[in-house]
Amino acid sequence: MPSIRSLATAAAADRRITKEEAQAIVAKATSDGKVTSYEKSQLRTALSQYKDLFAADAKKLIEELLAPLPPPSVGQAIPLDPTPSQRPVFLAADGTFTVNSNGAPPRTAVEKGDALFRAGELVDNARDNVFQGLPAETQHKVFAQLKATLDAPPPGLDARQALQLRASTGAVLLHLMEAAKDPAQLKPMLAAYEGLVKGEKDKRLQENLVFHLSNSPIAKSGDAKAVADALLPALTPIKPPYEKWFANGNTAVKMDWQVGDEFLAGFQRNLTSKGWKETTAGSGVYTKAFNEPGVGETKFEIRTRLGGGSNLLEKVSDPAVHIIGYDGHSNWGKNQVGSLKRAPSLPDGGDGKLYLSNLCVGKSQLDAFKEKFPNLQVATTYGSSAVDTDIDGMARLMARRAGWNDITPFLDRTDGHWGRNNFVTPNTTLVREQVLDRDNDGQADYLDKHFNVSTFNVAVDTQREFRPVKQDRPSELLDGTKVLIAAQIINTVSEFSGILKSVNEHSRVIPNGWFEPKAGEADVVKFEKVKGPTGQPEYRMQVNARYSHMSEEALRATCVFEFNRWLQASGEQRMDPVDRKLAAVIGFAQSLDIDESFRDDEVFTNFLSRYNLPAISRRDIQVLLDAEHHDYAGSQAMVNSLKARLAPEALAELKKPEVGEPVRYL
16 A cells, blocks of 8 residues: 555645645545554655645645644543554543543552553653643643642552652653643743652662753753753762761771782782882782862872672771772673672662772673662773773872762773773763663663653563554664664673574674564564675574564563574574473573563563463572573573473473464464
8 A cells, every 4th residue: 555655756746736635645644543653754744845736725634634632621531642552541631641541530549550650651662752742731731630649649559659650750741841832831840850859769760860851852951951950969979979988077088909810919019109108018008198289188098909709899888998999800790790799788878988890891780789789889891991990090089079070081091092981980871871770671771761660560561562563653663772682682692501602602693673574474583694794694683563562671582582493493503392492491581680670470471471382480490590600591401400390291392393482463
């Protein structure tokens, strides 16, 4: 069937677009009972491109489809997402969000929370502002309802649901501010948002709210910029915690620094060459005083010692230590991961302390640090590192009470031979948000406007992810971020899999976007082996556009499973069929284990159903994953152990060829 664009082009061929031709364009746009955002963009393009060719009555027909939404009347509701890509949510005449298509208000606190959650998910994933077409009067009503929710939250929600309600309200409020037609209305909206941020006790949500306001187009100038700038310290400390270090007249800073064995001697020589004095020969403790104008004397003491295992955070709970540091190897990140597991939890979340690690790719553990120590300031590396920390230069800046704006470029300069900024410090906000996932939903905070700790209908939402859904725009226009991340997860899993490493040790899975399925085509993921630019083989991966609504955590795990399926089916790698299926299930579970999501069980259960697999315990797999010290993403030994735990009937099911294959829904 011709597209809107082709119909408009054909109609304009004789240099005049008649009413009848416009009616054909309208019929195409409304053929499925709705006009999607993509179809509206095509209509706007046609009006702009052929503006002088439309007859007056023809032009009016197109403009009527693009007119702002009328306000809902009593007993009616506006469907905020007319496409099926999101769970339905409606806007009632009084500005209330509801799950009821007739505009009836939510009946319970949970239903109210569910409606706001759906609205939050919708605005997070929308390419266009869903409130842009609403009249100013309706926008006023929406704000009144959001403010009422913040001022008097509905009773009957547990703590997690109440947190989700605030998060959803904040995401929707910011989206509404970005669409506000009345400049005078923006000020009370900002005041409500600022009050939400300042009163929020959950540090994760507070940081999410601050980041997305500061990153919003409305915060480039005016009142919104003033509010965003004032809130920014809640997200981005502008300086090390000097107020804690130098309280009550203290003028001394104590550092505990572990250094890898081949680096320790050189590290200590550098201190000596800069005038640091060892307190006692062989003690490894060095001191130096700095007297800075306007500040006075600050004495620094650093205890240097051999380190590099899983005890890097040994002194995090020592009240006498202000800075904990490490210069050495990362051991593929395991030094910091193991240290975090061994470190004690702190009631204050690490408030008043700084941890600086100069190792390779420290950014990978930033999210884990935030989980355990939300108030600890962390400075670490983006990529690989090959130079010692310049303790003397850093201490001099701190003696001047310099902020991170000065300390960060100094740290980068010491590693400048790489030709890049390599240190991620508390004020490198953008990079931090790209690697953090504070709500553990599998999506980087940078992209995640809707802080998601708990849906109100977890089982229903998760089941829906594994069902194909027709999207409202062509596959080439869908955001491919999740496909990119899923491909990189396959590559990472392959490096730590005794099974996949032999075929994909060098990260050869290349994301190739979404594909539009043909009639009857049910593939969830497609792989194609091709020769890459260097002559080496590549595995190019495309994902069915009908699954673009799937969450990142579910999609990446599904792609890991599908890669195993394709290796077997294509003959690229052969295993016993039952072993391959179990290896693929282990890979799926390991991918889920990455982000510590609260709904892993729901995702895993729906995955088993989607792929016609027998009952396999995720906890049995988790025991094997936790016990592994090398092949973290699977091995033949792990497969054998899992087989030994399965019931005979489950093993019999796995031998059937249809088991482990996706159920066909298309």
